[in-house]
Amino acid sequence: MKVAEIIAIGTELLTPQRIDTNSLAVTESLNVLGVELIRKQVLGDDRERLTEAIRAALERAHILILIGGLGPTEDDITREAAAAALGRRLQLSLEQESVLINRFRKLNRPMAKNNLRQAYLIEGAEALPNANGTAPGQFISTNRGAMVLLPGPPRELKAMLTNEALPRLRSVVPPQCIRVRSFRITGIGESDLDTLIAPVYTKYANPVTTVLSSPGDLFVHLRATAETEEKADALLREVGNPIATLLGDKAYTENINEPLEGVIGRLLRKHHGTVAVAESCTGGMVSARLTEQGGSSDFFIAGYVTYSEAQKSKVLGIPPELIGKHGVVSEPVAAAMAEGAKRHSGATHAISVTGYAGPTGGTDFDPVGTVYIGITGPAGTRVVRTRFGSGDRLRTRLLATQSALDLLRKTLLASENGAGSAL
Amino acid sequence: MKVAEIIAIGTELLTPQRIDTNSLAVTESLNVLGVELIRKQVLGDDRERLTEAIRAALERAHILILIGGLGPTEDDITREAAAAALGRRLQLSLEQESVLINRFRKLNRPMAKNNLRQAYLIEGAEALPNANGTAPGQFISTNRGAMVLLPGPPRELKAMLTNEALPRLRSVVPPQCIRVRSFRITGIGESDLDTLIAPVYTKYANPVTTVLSSPGDLFVHLRATAETEEKADALLREVGNPIATLLGDKAYTENINEPLEGVIGRLLRKHHGTVAVAESCTGGMVSARLTEQGGSSDFFIAGYVTYSEAQKSKVLGIPPELIGKHGVVSEPVAAAMAEGAKRHSGATHAISVTGYAGPTGGTDFDPVGTVYIGITGPAGTRVVRTRFGSGDRLRTRLLATQSALDLLRKTLLASENGAGSAL
Numbered sequence: 142m143k144v145a146e147i148i149a150i151g152t153e154l155l156t157p158q159r160i161d162t163n164s165l166a167v168t169e170s171l172n173v174l175g176v177e178l179i180r181k182q183v184l185g186d187d188r189e190r191l192t193e194a195i196r197a198a199l200e201r202a203h204i205l206i207l208i209g210g211l212g213p214t215e216d217d218i219t220r221e222a223a224a225a226a227l228g229r230r231l232q233l234s235l236e237q238e239s240v241l242i243n244r245f246r247k248l249n250r251p252m253a254k255n256n257l258r259q260a261y262l263i264e265g266a267e268a269l270p271n272a273n274g275t276a277p278g279q280f281i282s283t284n285r286g287a288m289v290l291l292p293g294p295p296r297e298l299k300a301m302l303t304n305e306a307l308p309r310l311r312s313v314v315p316p317q318c319i320r321v322r323s324f325r326i327t328g329i330g331e332s333d334l335d336t337l338i339a340p341v342y343t344k345y346a347n348p349v350t351t352v353l354s355s356p357g358d359l360f361v362h363l364r365a366t367a368e369t370e371e372k373a374d375a376l377l378r379e380v381g382n383p384i385a386t387l388l389g390d391k392a393y394t395e396n397i398n399e400p401l402e403g404v405i406g407r408l409l410r411k412h413h414g415t416v417a418v419a420e421s422c423t424g425g426m427v428s429a430r431l432t433e434q435g436g437s438s439d440f441f442i443a444g445y446v447t448y449s450e451a452q453k454s455k456v457l458g459i460p461p462e463l464i465g466k467h468g469v470v471s472e473p474v475a476a477a478m479a480e481g482a483k484r485h486s487g488a489t490h491a492i493s494v495t496g497y498a499g500p501t502g503g504t505d506f507d508p509v510g511t512v513y514i515g516i517t518g519p520a521g522t523r524v525v526r527t528r529f530g531s532g533d534r535l536r537t538r539l540l541a542t543q544s545a546l547d548l549l550r551k552t553l554l555a556s557e558n559g560a561g562s563a564l
Numbered sequence: 565m566k567v568a569e570i571i572a573i574g575t576e577l578l579t580p581q582r583i584d585t586n587s588l589a590v591t592e593s594l595n596v597l598g599v600e601l602i603r604k605q606v607l608g609d610d611r612e613r614l615t616e617a618i619r620a621a622l623e624r625a626h627i628l629i630l631i632g633g634l635g636p637t638e639d640d641i642t643r644e645a646a647a648a649a650l651g652r653r654l655q656l657s658l659e660q661e662s663v664l665i666n667r668f669r670k671l672n673r674p675m676a677k678n679n680l681r682q683a684y685l686i687e688g689a690e691a692l693p694n695a696n697g698t699a700p701g702q703f704i705s706t707n708r709g710a711m712v713l714l715p716g717p718p719r720e721l722k723a724m725l726t727n728e729a730l731p732r733l734r735s736v737v738p739p740q741c742i743r744v745r746s747f748r749i750t751g752i753g754e755s756d757l758d759t760l761i762a763p764v765y766t767k768y769a770n771p772v773t774t775v776l777s778s779p780g781d782l783f784v785h786l787r788a789t790a791e792t793e794e795k796a797d798a799l800l801r802e803v804g805n806p807i808a809t810l811l812g813d814k815a816y817t818e819n820i821n822e823p824l825e826g827v828i829g830r831l832l833r834k835h836h837g838t839v840a841v842a843e844s845c846t847g848g849m850v851s852a853r854l855t856e857q858g859g860s861s862d863f864f865i866a867g868y869v870t871y872s873e874a875q876k877s878k879v880l881g882i883p884p885e886l887i888g889k890h891g892v893v894s895e896p897v898a899a900a901m902a903e904g905a906k907r908h909s910g911a912t913h914a915i916s917v918t919g920y921a922g923p924t925g926g927t928d929f930d931p932v933g934t935v936y937i938g939i940t941g942p943a944g945t946r947v948v949r950t951r952f953g954s955g956d957r958l959r960t961r962l963l964a965t966q967s968a969l970d971l972l973r974k975t976l977l978a979s980e981n982g983a984g985s986a987l
Contacts, residue, residue: 155601157592158776158783160583169580178578179613182605190602190624197620201613353581360581418848418869424855425841425848428869432847435923435957443875446841446851446867448860452909456866456879486875500858534858 143286143314144179145171146202148194150210150219151293152185163208163298167291170307175317175366176204186216188225195226195288203286204310209293211276213256219290220261220279227281227288229264233257237268237277244275266290269305273297278305286313319366320373322348322381323397324388326359327547334359334391341383348376356536357543360397361388393550401546402430408553409440409490414518416549417486418444419457419478421469422498422512426542442486447478457481470495470507472524479515480522490518490552492545499534512541516548520556566709566737567602568594569625571617573633573642574716575608586631586721590714593730598740598789599627609639611648618649618711626709627733632716634699636679642713643684643702650704650711652687656680660691660700667698689713692728696720701728709736742789743796745771745804746820747811749782750970757782757814764806771799779959780966783820784811816973824969825853831976832863832913837941839972840909841867842880842901844892845921845935849965865909870901880904893918893930895947902938903945913941913975915968922957935964939971943979 147168149161164181171178179202184191191210198205210219224231237260245252259276262268269278269289274297279290289306291298326334331354338361342350348365361384365376385392393404409416418428428444431437447453450469454461459477467473478493496512503509510529515522527544529537570591572584587604594601602625607614614633621628633642647654660683668675682699685691692701692712697720702713712729714721749757754777761784765773771788784807788799808815816827832839841850851867854860870876873892877884882900890896901916919935926932933952938945950967952960 153774155591155604156774157588157595158774158785160585160588162583165580165583168578172580179610180605180607180617181578182603184603187602194603351579351581362581420848420867422855423852424860424864425843425851425867425869428848429846429852432845432869432871433958433961435921437847438871441847441871443871443879444843444848444867444869445879446848446855446869448855448864448866452866455908456868485878498858535856538856 143174143176143203144201145176145204145206146179146198147181147206147208148191148198149181149183149208149293150186150191151183152216154183154209155185161208163291163293163295166295166299166302167206167208170302170310171204171206172364173319174307174310174314175319176310176314186210186218188218188222191218191222192225195223199226199283199285199288204313205283205288206306207288207290208298209291211259211278211290211292213253213258213275215255217258220258220263223279223281223288223290224263227263227283231261232264234260234262234268237262240270240277241275267309269301271297272300272304280306280309282313317366317368318370318373319364320370320377321365322363322377323395324361324384324392325394325397325399325401326361326388326392327357327401327543329359329391331359334361337387338384341387342380345376345380348380350380356539358401362397390551390554393547400433401543401550402433405431405546405550405553406434406437406440408550408557412553412557414490414553415440415442415486415488417442417482417488417491419482419491419493420444420446421448421453421478421495423494423538423542423545424448426538427492427494427545430542430546442488443482445482445485453478457485468504470497470504470511470513472513472526475513475515475524476517476522479517483517490516490549492516492549494541494545496537496541498537498541499532510537512537512544514541514545514548516552518552518556520552523552566597566599566626567624568599568627568629569602569621570604570629570631571614571621572604572606572631572716573609573614574606575639577606577632578608584631586714586716586718589718589722589725590629590631593725593733594627594629595787596742597730597733597737598742599733599737609633609641611641611645614641614645615648618646622649622706622708622711627736628706628711629729630711630713631721632714634682634701634713634715636676636681636698638678640681643681643686646702646704646711646713647686650686650706654684655687657683657685657691660685663693663700664698690732692724694720695723695727703729703732705736740789740791741793741796742787743793743800744788745786745800746818747784747807747815748817748820748822748824749784749811749815750780750824750966752782752814754782757784760810761807764810765803768799768803771803773803780963781824813974813977816970823856824966824973825856828854828969828973828976829857829860829863831973831980835976835980837913837976838863838865838909838911840865840905840911840914842905842914842916843867843869844871844876844901844918846917846961846965846968847871849961850915850917850968853965853969865911866905868905868908876901880908891927893920893927893934893936895936895949898936898938898947899940899945902940906940913939913972915939915972917964917968919960919964921960921964922955933960935960935967937964937968937971939975941975941979943975946975
């Protein structure tokens, strides 16, 4: 198997405030090629140290990716260090010079003299066009494989990586097929998820299975490698289908780029449904999520962040006696909030959230972290009580938001499947 | 100046889904000691490669920090690799063995045999107690300074770093004082900020000045090094005071941990003010920000996410004719939204946001990215029109949210300074 290393260059990446994230996109591309990443490094703008690091990496790796340090200023030293490590010279490329001059002419901006630094290529290098900036990348064939210089700004890097670097790197690695299948899951903890599906995936080394988590959101990735697309797909079916069965409706999508609110939008659009939200402790987060994607006005009618008791009565029409009797954080008030939001907005569905996000508040019966989530729709009203353990306000709000969205999704699915009346 | 390197260990840190963030906390500690970080690396669980990397790093750095790979399983190889790189042996520590046995006894859990791996120390190493887990850290004096082994779980690492590693590292670096001053800034772009303050800070190598940015939010850090606290503070005043003057009310706080909504909460509480929000394109994000901190019910009354035209009329009492004449994204509607929210909630202040977040929509006069922000309070109503260039929905929503909060902050400040009537 071919192995690769990445070096990200920039003194700012060695501060406590900054982190190299470009290497994640590069790693993904290397994995697509079937190349194993064995090391990544961050170095500052020090020419001598960088030259030594590049030289050592070239002895270990077939593919070496250098990120950043291609700007026009004196502390952009990647070109010089890479040339020195290879023992080659930097040469002014007349073609790159005119690319630069034309670019500045088009932007109607004067070109500072130091911009010319960006027109220098390492002997034998191929220039990689930069669709989003002035610094060209460079592709250099080496004894063991290839070295690639990519610009640091993520927008420039990503386009150049996909369109210029990847196709050229394919020529230095043996061809193979990699296919991926993913599940996005919510409503279950990471260890419970693993207990559920490990009996299936641990039997297979190929596909490789990874489980990743963020608060309230889990991802299962299967990555199959084979000589042909068909064989890789067959492996994905062999392992993925039993996993899909075990997950059931806990998996909300197999499209890695579709968030929970995307699934909800799709279901609502399909059935011409609409939604309104009444929030207390999540303070607008549920509405914000539902409106995150373009075109959400197709199905999102209104959100009511009724923080004070008076507002709950005034906006949502909840009788003050109901609040007085049960308290604002209670099943009857959650139900009344959802019903009030539906009535007031005219939406087909409404969800509500009321709870103790913390760090203070709560009662003996409903301690900090307790959240009531209400849903109402054509099939009636339902309230779910959940307790999020941590007492961490941000985490409780995130988990409550995710739970509210998931309750809406499951309700929409159930009515689609005839468990409730049609939308 | 002493220099340091960090190596984070773990194959999972070489996937496209994971990133090493532990090194940021370590970098901060190194900076406090006045030690310069010259390189950080991530390596997988490969004993041979790791041994070679540690050996090379020990030749370059005075201080080498190894993170992770201290668990009980076979793929936790940091102890072995570090010992091999130093040419020393691993020895079972009877003291660490009994610490482990006691820990498991207390938890009432059986101790698996491989847990004993965690009781092995490198010859000459001092064990660093782990308050939050089973793996002890290790501190080893070397020819050039010191090598430290820290556990990977962030909670374990942070406690051990602060309480155990830092005090011991102080003995290998010359004593010095480091003091920090920070500004958080909004309402100005990064390059404009730099143009504004560079004439001051570029005259000084000490304090070191860094400018960092996230969408709509900028940070300026000054870090002064001197023999005494007094001298470091004097340097911070010498450079920081002129910068504070230049920034004026663009700097919303000097407390690095206080977000914009924290400043607003402080101002509102001080003057017994309250706030309501009417949002369209930001879909609840302004309300969510204002309720992010505990106790926000002291000043936050209500949020109205009026996404549909009908809701704008029904909830906020905006005459349909006004919307018909000017459109929902317009100055008069923004003003009416703010005034409606204030009236309906009884708050002392209200802010409103209406705009084209994209990716589609907009008019010739108000293209995608145009946002109207309204504010009303005791001093009257005002609307600001802004255009956020990109057409990126998420970015436009983030920037509009930040701008709305900043307009509220400036209005509260102005009335505090007597420019408007008192709250």
